[in-house]
Amino acid sequence: MVKIRLQRFGAHKAPKYRIVAADSRSPRDGKFLEILGSYIPTTEPATVVVDVEKVNAWVAKGAQVSDTVKRLLKNVK
Numbered sequence: 686m687v688k689i690r691l692q693r694f695g696a697h698k699a700p701k702y703r704i705v706a707a708d709s710r711s712p713r714d715g716k717f718l719e720i721l722g723s724y725i726p727t728t729e730p731a732t733v734v735v736d737v738e739k740v741n742a743w744v745a746k747g748a749q750v751s752d753t754v755k756r757l758l759k760n761v762k
Contacts, residue, residue, distance in 0.1 A: 687748040689740060691724065692717060701725050704735060704754055706743045719743075724757055735761050 686709045693714060695701035702724040705717035721743070722735035735758065744750065750758070 687718065687743065687746070688751060689721065689743055689748050689754050690751040691753055699727060701727075704740075704757070706748055709749075733757050733761055737761065 687706055688709045689704065689706050690713075691702040692705045692707070693700055693702055703717075703720050704722040704724060706719045706721060707715070707717040711717070719739065721739045722733070724734075725732040737758075740750075740758065
């Protein structure tokens with residue numbers, strides 16, 4: 686099953702996240718299928734950049750969206 690979820694990167698105590706489509710069996714920071722956007726919580730206000738067309742295409746193919754990404758997408762759309 687494919688999930689749309691966050692993948693952490695960035696320095697220690699300076700988190701940045703990629704919004705990715707990944708196999709649900711892969712680890713959090715492991716392999717992914719496609720990068721769909723980014724989320725930087727340390728800026729004021731938090732920066733969220735998402736390619737909505739790509740997200741909608743993955744959802745149409747049956748990808749499940751994680752709860753955290755759903756919350757982020759509500760603010761973007």
